[in-house]
Ligand code: SF4
């Protein structure tokens with residue numbers, strides 16, 4: 001698809017990139033079949049191809065209309081379309097360019113802009129979020145059911161491993177996960193300790209920037225990323241072998257730092273180094289002898305697990321079919337999950353900003369996950385876990401917690 005950049009956009013690097021990405025789209029429409037919003041709404045403008053066309057119009061100088069903003073906002077950035085696309089269209093990068101254009105010339109109301117700014121600021125500050133969650137948990141018994149179900153009960157981390165190993169890896173703490181599910185990184189530390197690896201935190205690390213970035217707060221996200229680059233580079237210099245990430249939504253963002261800073265002379269090399277050192281937990285465990293660690297599955301004893309592969313893992317990081325063998329090796333029995341490529345509707349702040357669509361997608365996802373009568377649903381992303389858990393008939397856990405529980 002050819003794009004004639006408007007005079008205003010012709011000199012902009014992001015617009016040039018957008019033009020090149022749009023140029024790789026051949027209109028075939030294969031992506032429509034796997035787009036969750038097109039499947040639900042049946043409107044071409046809620047499909048990848050329709051949104052690409054809207055972004056092309058913006059780059060050619062069209063004004064940002066509320067209609068354009070609505071259809072771009074409804075995109076989950078799940079990137080299922082990228083996995084399907086035979087032409088290799090980098091849709092995720094393109095939609096971020098489109099959203100930045102919308103935000104620069106935004107038809108959004110002052111109230112909506114304020115809401116987005118506050119959301120990005122509150123969710124990406126670990127201490128602010130932890131305090132707000134604690135207040136919500138205390139007030140939970142007094143709230144109406146539909147609000148109470150969105151506030152998870154307090155969870156405690158299990159014991160921390162005592163041993164210290166010479167092999168060290170950094171682990172990203174995240175902004176909401178420590179308060180919502182502290183046992184995830186604690187379980188990762190216990191499992192890695194069994195493999196002779198100690199996990200360490202970088203004290204001055206902040207949010208990975210994904211929340212702000214996908215809310216259109218590009219500058220804020222880049223500032224967070226720069227702070228992390230300084231912090232993590234220091235730890236890598238001190239001997240940490242890798243930066244582990246237990247939330248696939250954060251992992252895909254950190255792996256994209258290299259792309260975000262590639263035109264920035266001051267930060268490009270550091271960003272490339274950190275992105276190259278970033279690993280999802282499943283990448284590190286895939287070389288471990290899980291069967292031996294778990295006593296050939298004696299503890300898991302064939303417990304039935306439905307695996308929910310987050311979009312940020314399977315489409316964003318292209319790490320499909322990596323967790324399932326680990327769970328099987330630990331002795332779990334995986335149930336069949338139809339349409340596993342479809343998004344659960346969580347998608348960062350989507351579950352707050354697009355509540356209706358998000359709940360409809362969650363219902364579809366839970367029906368497929370629970371169709372095989374599992375005893376537990378396993379995931380790899382805190383956002384998906386918190387979105388699915390209140391409506392699920394069985395517990396929803398991070399897969400590393402299941403590996404930890406199965407370990408002897
Ligand atoms: S990212 Fe997901 S929701 Fe957005 S256009 Fe692609 S498939 Fe559809």
Ligand code: SF4
Nearest residue numbers: 025026028029031085
């Ligand atoms: S599958 Fe790829 S090339 Fe085909 S319409 Fe979708 S984005 Fe364009």
